[in-house]
Amino acid sequence: MIKDISxxxxxxxxxxxxxxxRKRKNxxxxxxxxxxxxxxxAVAALLFIVGYVVSNGFKVINLEFLTTRPAxxxxxxxxxxxxIVTTVYLVILTLAIAAPLGIGTAxxxxxxxxxxxxxxxxxxxxISLIRTSVEILAGVPSIIFGLFGFAxxxxxxxxxxxxxxxxxSGACLVLPLIIRTTEEALLTVPKSYREGSLALGTTKWQxxxxxxxxxxxxxxxxxxxxxxxxVIAETAVFWVTLGGSYRLPKNLLSSGRTxxxxxxxxxxxxxxxDKALGTSAILIVIIILLNLAINISSKQFSKKFSxx
Amino acid sequence: xxxxxxxxxxxxxxxxxxxxxxxxxxxLDNISIDIPSNQITAIIGPSGCGKSTFIRSxxxxxxxxxxxxxxxxxxxxxKDIFEIDPVELRxxxxxVFQRPNPFPKSIFENIAFGPRAHxxxxxxxxxxxxxxxxxxxxxxxxxxxxxxxxxxxxSGGQQQRLCIARAxxxxxxxxxxxxxxxxxxPVATLKIxxxxxxxxxxxxxxxxxxxxxxxxxxxxxxxxxxxxxNRAGYLVESGKTTDIFTNPKNELTEQYISGRxx
Ligand SMILES: Nc1ncnc2c1ncn2[C@@H]1O[C@H](COP(=O)(O)OP(=O)(O)O)[C@@H](O)[C@H]1O
Ligand SMILES: [Mg+2]
Numbered sequence: 001m002i003k004d005i006s007x008x009x010x011x012x013x014x015x016x017x018x019x020x021x022r023k024r025k026n027x028x029x030x031x032x033x034x035x036x037x038x039x040x041x042a043v044a045a046l047l048f049i050v051g052y053v054v055s056n057g058f059k060v061i062n063l064e065f066l067t068t069r070p071a072x073x074x075x076x077x078x079x080x081x082x083x084i085v086t087t088v089y090l091v092i093l094t095l096a097i098a099a100p101l102g103i104g105t106a107x108x109x110x111x112x113x114x115x116x117x118x119x120x121x122x123x124x125x126x127i128s129l130i131r132t133s134v135e136i137l138a139g140v141p142s143i144i145f146g147l148f149g150f151a152x153x154x155x156x157x158x159x160x161x162x163x164x165x166x167x168x169s170g171a172c173l174v175l176p177l178i179i180r181t182t183e184e185a186l187l188t189v190p191k192s193y194r195e196g197s198l199a200l201g202t203t204k205w206q207x208x209x210x211x212x213x214x215x216x217x218x219x220x221x222x223x224x225x226x227x228x229x230x231v232i233a234e235t236a237v238f239w240v241t242l243g244g245s246y247r248l249p250k251n252l253l254s255s256g257r258t259x260x261x262x263x264x265x266x267x268x269x270x271x272x273x274d275k276a277l278g279t280s281a282i283l284i285v286i287i288i289l290l291n292l293a294i295n296i297s298s299k300q301f302s303k304k305f306s307x308x
Numbered sequence: 309x310x311x312x313x314x315x316x317x318x319x320x321x322x323x324x325x326x327x328x329x330x331x332x333x334x335x336l337d338n339i340s341i342d343i344p345s346n347q348i349t350a351i352i353g354p355s356g357c358g359k360s361t362f363i364r365s366x367x368x369x370x371x372x373x374x375x376x377x378x379x380x381x382x383x384x385x386x387k388d389i390f391e392i393d394p395v396e397l398r399x400x401x402x403x404v405f406q407r408p409n410p411f412p413k414s415i416f417e418n419i420a421f422g423p424r425a426h427x428x429x430x431x432x433x434x435x436x437x438x439x440x441x442x443x444x445x446x447x448x449x450x451x452x453x454x455x456x457x458x459x460x461x462x463s464g465g466q467q468q469r470l471c472i473a474r475a476x477x478x479x480x481x482x483x484x485x486x487x488x489x490x491x492x493x494p495v496a497t498l499k500i501x502x503x504x505x506x507x508x509x510x511x512x513x514x515x516x517x518x519x520x521x522x523x524x525x526x527x528x529x530x531x532x533x534x535x536x537x538n539r540a541g542y543l544v545e546s547g548k549t550t551d552i553f554t555n556p557k558n559e560l561t562e563q564y565i566s567g568r569x570x
Contacts, residue, residue, distance in 0.1 A: 190409070192405060192407060192409035193409065193411060193412075195369065195372070195405065195409070196405065196409045196410075196411065196471070196474075197411070197421075197425075198369070198372070198398065199367060199369060199398055199402065199403040199405075199475075200398065200399075200402070200421065200422040200425060200474065200475070200478055201395050201396065201397075201398040201399030201400075201422065201425070201426065201478060202395070202422075202425040203395055203425075206425050210421070210425070211411055211421075214412070214413075215411075215412055
């Protein structure tokens with residue numbers, strides 16, 4: 001079949017510019033309507049979830065709820081005081097392990113190995129191994145970190161269900177996040193800062209510590225705050241490493257229960273659904289505050305750096 | 309073609325048969341030249357002929373690029389720089405870059421950064437160094453009331469003088485400048501040139517410039533670099549700036565300074 005080219009040419013010639021424009025405008029309007037609709041639905045759904053949890057949750061929140069410990073058992077009675085404390089302990093412990101390790105790894109990868117990257121030697125292989133692992137780990141479902149933590153820390157190292165087991169497992173969970181955000185932050189530090197420092201006769205470490213890290217600090221802090229959020233929100237990992245004791249942990253080897261775990265246990269094992277919502281409401285508020293903190297701190301930093 | 313008119317002056321840096329390669333690519337071809345002490349030596353030449361590469365050899369900044377390989381010697385005050393620790397060398401040989409690169413710190417911290425890195429902790433001594441360096445860089449009067457302000461809040465010309473002050477604060481003997489005024493407006497440029505003129509009393513200055521008038525105005529000696537299709541950057545002619553500009557010996561130099569190429 002031979003197409004008649006002259007036909008399509010003729011067809012071209014009869015296009016009415018006014019009609020054509022109106023048609024294209026219509027297409028655009030329909031597309032915009034869809035985009036707006038999608039946006040409105042998404043925002044409405046989110047607001048509904050947050051609104052539902054917070055408004056229902058706040059019904060049970062009062063000073064007593066915050067300051068008494070869970071009664072345990074299937075009744076769901078009591079408050080959440082110990083779970084708040086446990087959450088704080090676990091956040092501090094996890095980040096005390098993960099932040100130095102993660103930042104150190106990123107500094108090693110960005111500052112000390114550029115000359116080896118892609119090279120066929122030991123350091124070159126090591127770096128590509130770290131990069132690949134970090135990428136894979138960042139996408140692994142969190143329960144797998146939990147199983148790993150259970151196998152290695154809880155069972156093999158005999159740390160039992162404890163803050164320490166959970167902190168180590170939590171550190172594994174947030175390590176990829178900290179490494180990645182720190183790496184990105186380090187990569188945005190201009191070469192001219194590094195050269196400026198070295199040209200003054202500083203050692204490489206002085207350059208890293210006194211110029212590069214401070215310049216990358218907003219990005220690094222963002223990564224750390226995101227990790228805090230991750231630990232606060234995590235259930236799967238701690239379900240199999242922290243145990244579930246509602247008592248206040250006495251030491252690193254005590255079992256415990258974070259707020260998120262408490263929500264999970266209340267919802268799955270008791271009939272105190274209202275208290276689960278109350279605890280969730282507090283979790284949501286904390287996450288919102290953390291995000292605000294990221295925004296404010298990065299704005300403060302950029303203000304300071306630009307000197308305005 | 310090497311013509312050491314200034315043989316009677318004390319030599320600060322002596323370059324002997326120096327070659328530099330970026331991997332397989334040769335960027336500098338057999339350079340030999342003496343740089344006189346307490347003088348301003350300008351390096352001119354078309355872009356890409358290796359001027360930056362050449363001065364970055366003096367403080368071994370090229371070594372930050374892993375593929376770089378050098379041959380030949382560079383002697384600073386009788387010592388081969390490749391036998392000095394680069395960290396120690398860079399204290400003696402300071403550098404000012406093409407684009408002002410103050411750190412995202414206060415003006416005070418920018419200047420105190422070098423001395424601190426070299427071990428000075430006493431606040432009073434640091435304050436003295438900061439003031440002295442800013443005065444030497446003719447920036448003191450403009451910033452003395454705002455030392456806590458960020459270095460990045462200054463104008464381009466002020467930033468470059470801040471970077472000069474920062475380099476002076478570690479008391480180097482040689483200051484390398486790679487087109488220090490190329491990112492600045494004419495007024496700021498003139499200020500930098502006046503400043504450089506004052507600095508030569510205490511320092512040996514090597515300055516790369518793309519600007520012929522600047523070389524003619526602001527230097528005592530001039531090195532003219534060039535390259536050819538099959539030849540890496542090489543030194544065509546060197547000598548007193550007045551001689552190079554009024555009576556160049558090489559035809560290429562003559563063509564270049566009269567603006568016929570480059
Ligand atoms: N990092 C590098 N890797 C490879 N080649 C480079 C590098 N830096 C510069 N060169 C090459 O070396 C030559 C000299 O460059 P440069 O010293 O910057 O010249 P100039 O400062 O005179 O313009 C150029 O051909 C440039 O492409
Ligand atoms: Mg250059």
